[in-house]
Amino acid sequence: MSDRRRTLQRLEISRAAIRLFRENGVAATGGEQIAEAVGLSARTFWRWFRTKESCVEPVLSLATDAFTASLTRWPAGVGLTEHLAADYAEHPDAGPDDGDLVLAVIRMSRDEPALRAIWLVVQERAEPVLAGILAGRFGRDPGDVAVRVQAAALNGALRVATEDIAAATADGRRPPAAQLRERLSAAVDAATHGVDGERAAGQGPTRST
The missing domain is CATH 1.10.10.60 (Homeodomain-like)
Structure with a gap:
């Protein structure tokens, strides 16, 4: 195969x-x-x-992979939240109901520790990928503490936004895609003071001492 x-x-x-x-x-x-x-x-x-329980990992990974893919397309001179609001899209391999399946897993994970553990492992796996993308963008080492912290902040923003969307859609109603992107952008905006805004134009993360 x-x-x-x-x-x-x-x-x-x-x-x-x-x-x-x-x-x-x-x-x-x-x-x-x-x-x-x-x-x-x-x-x-x-x-x-x-x-x-580990069966849920492939579908969950599509969500984190879609986020990192969008980050690699982040153009210079554009704020990250602005970019995500316009660019974020589901993974090419995603099926028509994969978004709902991801949210279902996250809702179940509140009462299923094994599912919660898989969700957190998927998130943890994405963090060094995010650090590598940020490091490449700003000409920094992926191991730089500032880059790693900002990657962790971005990763946390993705997790919190997804969990927030899962809670908001517990009644089975799915908000429009634009509203979901807005939730993600709002979470990222709260987490990226050193990545977004003026630094997005090319200054990059503040160097650690």
């Missing part, structure tokens, strides 16, 4: 798992049920995923 096909297969398993968790509850859903839903053997399923 090619890497691309494996990635898409893992996404299908992830989607099926989240739907089953949402419909039946995490405790009442077994790995064998998830495997059956996508036509896999239980043996193959357990070879690909260590736990049933």
Whole structure:
């Protein structure tokens, strides 16, 4: 199986798992049920995923990957919040209901520590990627403490904004895409005093001493 096909297969398993968790509850859903839903053997399923809860990771990763992809397209001379409001888009591999599935996982994670742990791991994995992007933009070392702190702030903004959107859509109503982007931009604006605004024009993060 090619890497691309494996990635898409893992996404299908992830989607099926989240739907089953949402419909039946995490405790009442077994790995064998998830495997059956996508036509896999239980043996193959357990070879690909260590736990049933870890199945949510591929879909969750699409959200963080979309954020980092937008950050790489951030043009010089444009504020980051302004850029995200205009540019942020779902990952090319995202399915029509993946956004709703991400929000469903985050809502369930309030009562499911194992899902919460996966969500936080996905967030943690994105942080060095963000640091690398910021470092490249401003000609700095990714290990620079100022760059790392600002990457952590951006990462936190993404997490808080997504969790806020999940809470706001608990009744099943999905706000317009523009409103969701505005929520993300507002969170980023609160977190990026050293990245956005005047520094976005090219000054970059303040050097640490």
